[in-house]
Amino acid sequence: MSSVGKQVIRSILLSLGLFILVTAGYFYLFPLSDWSLLLEVEIMDIPGLGFILFVCLIIGVAFGVKTGLGQKRQFREIEEALLLAKQGKPVQIQDDGGELYHVLRKADDLRTQLSEQARTSQKLATQKAEESEKRVQEIVSEERNRLARELHDSVSQQLFAASMLMSAIAETPSESRSPGEQKQLDMVERTIQQSQLEMRALLLHLRPVALRGKTLQQGMEELLVELAQKMPLDIQWKVEEMDLDKGVEDHLFRILQESVSNTLRHAKAASLDVRLIIRESMIILRVVDDGQGFDVNESKVTSSYGLQNMKERALEIGGTVKIISVPGKGTSLEVKVPVVEKEGDSHD
Secondary structure, three states: OOOHHHHHHHHHHHHHHHHHHHHHHHHOOOOOOOOOOOHOOOOOOOEHHHHHHHHHHHHHHHHHHHHHHHHHHHHHHHHHHHHHHHHHHOOOOOOOOHHHHHHHHHHHHHHHHHHHHHHHHHHHHHHHHHHHHHHHHHHHHHHHHHHHHHHHHHHHHHHHHHHHHHHHHHHOOOOOOOHHHHHHHHHHHHHHHHHHHHHHHHHHHHOOOOOOOHHHHHHHHHHHHHHHOOOOEEEEEEEOOOOOOOOHOOOOOOOHHHHHHHHEEEEEEEOOEEEEEEEHHHHHHEEEOOOOOOOOOOOOHHOOOHHHHHHHHHHHOOOOEEEOHHHHHHHHEEEEEEEOOOOOOOOO
């Protein structure tokens, strides 16, 4: 039953109770000599007692409806206020000086408290996530460095020793060695050399050169000098001086690392050319090798993690990646990033 119906029934019962009480009191004070007069006296063709009872019922119903509708409106306003408070929206309050005003004020105070608690919880969650992510990155970096050291001190050194041993065996003349055996020795030597390249590329991934305290130009030159000393590659580079944001420098440097690693692992190139220049308000990073190339339209190439990673990094700094490769004729990677003027810089 609705609140209005309940209020009407209560009002009717109250009016009946009052009618009985008042009537009993009246006749107690002024008793009638003949009770049949109550039925004989008529008002609007209705027995007097029945008329009075009818009027009491009408008054009770009217009062109940009015009171019930008023309570229903208040309940609806309170419900809407609680919904707004739950959603974090301000509660509309009209100062009528009644109880409803104080209830709505409490609802608005509750909204403020819930909003503040939500803001605090979100802030704590964000801080916790950032701290957790930072800690995970530190652990990953430490583990990558540890693996790189172990691979360099064990597998890499063993591959180098095996390569030297195979070179010595292959260069030692032997009359008992058949052409087929010589061919197999040469194949083993080439396999070991390729494994060394794969290992060096893996070490480059595991322990990348950091840019801490260095500019992009310094980091690139340090990386390329180290590669030129360790790899059987003719490496040429041109790196222009430029003032870039730290985020842009980091992404361009990581793209260069990824590209060089792919060249070492897959290209079988003899030369590598790297350019970092600014032309027509565009930062251009170009990496070109003369390796075996590949078909850029192959599904395994387009879905390659390394290529996707480079494209995502370029996109994050507002740039684009263009890859041109022809099987047997090498690969060209070109990254273009628009030059964005730093805050505080101005040009007349």
